[in-house]
Amino acid sequence: MRHKLIKIHPKDNVAIALVHLTKGELISFEGEKILILSDTKAKHKIALDAVQVDGEIFMYGILVGKAVTEIKKGEVLTIENVKHRTQAVTKKTEIAPWSRPNLSHWKNRTFMGYHRPDGQVGTRNxxxxxxxxxxxxxxxxxxxxxxxxxxxxxxxxxxxxxxxxxxxxxxxxxxxxxxxxxxxxxxxxxxxxxxxxxxxxxxxxxxxxxxxxxxxxxxxxxxxxxxxxxxxxxxxxxxxxxxxxxxxxxxxxxxxxxxxxxxxxxxxxxxxxxxxxxxxxxxxxxxIPRKPAPLSKLKMGLECGGSDGFSGISANPALGYASDVLAALGGSPILSEFPELCGVEQELVNRCVNDADAERFMRLMKAYEASAQVAGSGFDMNPSPGNIKDGLITDAMKSAGAAKKGGNSPITAVLDYGEYVTKPGLNLLCTPGNDVESTTAMVGSGANIVVFTTGLGTPTGNPIAPVIKVSSNHKLAQHMPDIIDVDTGAVITGEKTIKEMGELLLEYIIKVASGEVIAKADLLGQDDFIPWKRGISL
Missing domain, CATH: 3.40.50 (Rossmann fold)
Incomplete structure (x- = not known):
């Protein structure tokens, strides 16, 4: 039988509704009975315990908000009863553990690419x-x-x-x-x-x-x-x-x-x-012909847009698995959208291989948020109306799911906007959260392929790099098949694990990189390009 709720981390005090829940419904979850206090749409969050005013809300094991009114057990979280809150980060507190994925299936794999004189390899010509x-x-x-x-x-x-x-x-x-x-x-x-x-x-x-x-x-x-x-x-x-x-x-x-x-x-x-x-x-x-190249020659931009309440538990972690495999092979995944890393700074700081990169990441984040506040805004204003409607009601909640695109691998470099990726392993790149500005920047930093997760749907593409669209749910893939390349909804229904879906996604990435399959954004001629003028853009 399909589960109705999912709790992501043992520390969490909320669960995500996997299906629509009806007021008065009594659900058995983790050995307890939970009475649903109001109609709750799929993708939204239910309190697993009562939370007092100013009490902390945890998802993905991190602080993502505070209660501004009392929230009862079984009550849905909304923008009326929860506001943005994050953990303060001042330094690296530990070395984050990482278990490398099994590479036996991937270590000898290649893609057919365009070899350039400087040693880089293109996925397009x-x-x-x-x-x-x-x-x-x-x-x-x-x-x-x-x-x-x-x-x-x-x-x-x-x-x-x-x-x-x-x-x-x-x-x-x-x-x-x-x-x-x-x-x-x-x-x-x-x-x-x-x-x-x-x-x-x-x-x-x-x-x-x-x-x-x-x-x-x-x-x-x-x-x-x-x-x-x-x-x-x-x-x-x-x-x-x-x-x-x-x-x-x-x-x-x-x-x-x-x-x-x-x-x-x-x-x-x-x-x-x-x-x-x-x-x-x-x-x-x-x-110039295509020739075999190792997967280590892939520089893969990791993007999300039109995110929903399922993005952080299906599409993003599936992409995170593919990112970890690529990083372990010596490739270069690129995680950007700094406003959408708000709340997960401590985890990312602890994953930085070099202390200098950890300090640079904190410095860039603080400078970015400060400039937003000077303009009368802030990271807390990042979630879009579509995000909120589909269950992402605070920036930290959105960020915690968005960061899953970067998997768990060590961070080998932290780059400012316009800097080029040269190191293997996961790179952090300072960009806005705006889909096109961020995608534009990652390609300008060397990404030869971009994987873009979405729960609501977006046509974004790029003039020179394939942009592969990954749906977080079956409904979107069926509703907008002309823009979706890969559907990870099977994770939500329990038909596939994150690992299985990540492997399927990586196989698709290799096909697109080799020119065997054309990404839907390219079929549509979606060539989006917006430079960031370094003003405030969330």
Whole structure:
């Protein structure tokens, strides 16, 4: 019989409803009878014991809130009776234990990737176009239209192809018999385009930060070469970008073509030159083959968005298991979203291999929260309306589940925004909790694949890295099958263990990394890119 409640940690004084509970229902749980005091939706939390005013609420074994009214045994937790509270963290208190997963099935596994001269390996082969300043966005859009129409490279909508066939006079019956298909001039390279609203105005530090991010995209192993457009008078000068790129990788051996409109004259002159040069680069990059590479060459971004009350007990820990396997193999999982690590700082500090990294993590967290408070906000305001509606009523509660994406492996590096991942093992990267800003940042720090867990559904993708969507529950996977790649709802129903689901997920990751399976976000052409301007973004 399926369980109705689950308690995550022995220290917890709340349990998660796995199914809808009805007022007056009497449930047997851990040898006790619990009378349900109000109708409770699945994913929400029930008090296992009475909690007095200002009493502490524990989930995942950590402090996640305080009672602002008396909460009776069997009563549902809400934003009216619980508020955010976390444990104060001042230093490393112990060395966190870690049991390495059994690697016998994985140690000799490979994926088929694109080997770059610097030793990095890509999961995709991309020629990337982007501007240094928003003034060049229109020219990027013109180039995008030209290349996508003439090369048919990348995601061309089935609707556009359908219209093309209708224009050519094909009948509806003929189209149904032979549905439209994308036809690419090149079969081993994709052309992608980035636009943004930065590069000038604001403060100079914004442009310097953007230069770091864009240089990280060029250095990312998924990129074979790049075309860079500049106006000429903006804050983010070509020289600043080139210096950032040289600092990141002094021996870079990729073609990076730069063009400055104010030097080249007319728009036609510039665009014609760019198209001619870029075509030659794209044609050459198309000849780069996929070859076997060890799993240690994967740098995997760990993301969550549209989280629900099941995310922390199904999708996130399943991804955490895959993260632990990758870390043990010498790969580099990347855990970001610092506002969504609030409340689990002590655990993460204790997992840091080096004391300097532990101190840096605490320093970055405190500085981030302080800047949020100066702006009249705070980490406690992070949960979205969707999070709250589905049972994540405090930031610490949300964070405790979100951190499960990072498994239990030691933390080998703590990075600030824009810094590049170079160490094997779990890396912490300072980013906002905003889905696209965080995903954008992880790819800029070297992630060649991203795994994105969700309980409510989100279409987020990235221009150069596959973004694999993982559902926390069956209902979402069935309701939005066009965006969900892997469904971990079997953990909730008891059909699969976390380990079993983590292994299935890792097998899927290898297929996507090898180009055997295309992530749903790529099929939809979901190329999201939002740089963080280092203002307050939760």
């Amino acid at each position: 991309i020629w990337l176009f982007f501007p240094l300043v928003f003034c060049e966005n229109r020219n990027i859009e013109v180039l995008k239209e030209v290349f996508e129409k003439e090369l048919n490279v990348g995601a061309i909508s089935s609707q556009r192809l359908l219209l093309r066939q209708l224009i050519n006079g094909e009948t509806a019956a003929k189209i149904e018999e032979s549905p439209p298909k994308n036809a690419s001039t090149f079969d081993n390279i994709h052309v992608k385009f980035i636009t943004h609203q930065g590069g000038c105005g604001g403060i100079r530090q914004d442009s310097e930060s953007l230069a770091l991010l864009l240089s990280g995209y060029v250095n990312n192993p998924n990129v074979a070469g790049a075309t860079v457009l500049s106006l000429g008078c903006q804050n983010l000068q070509i020289e600043i970008f080139k210096n950032a790129l040289t600092q990141l990788n002094p021996e870079l051996q990729k073609p990076v073509l730069t063009y400055e409109q104010q030097q080249l004259g007319t728009v036609d002159t510039m665009l014609n030159t760019i198209i001619t040069d870029a075509f030659e680069g794209i044609k050459k990059a198309n000849g």
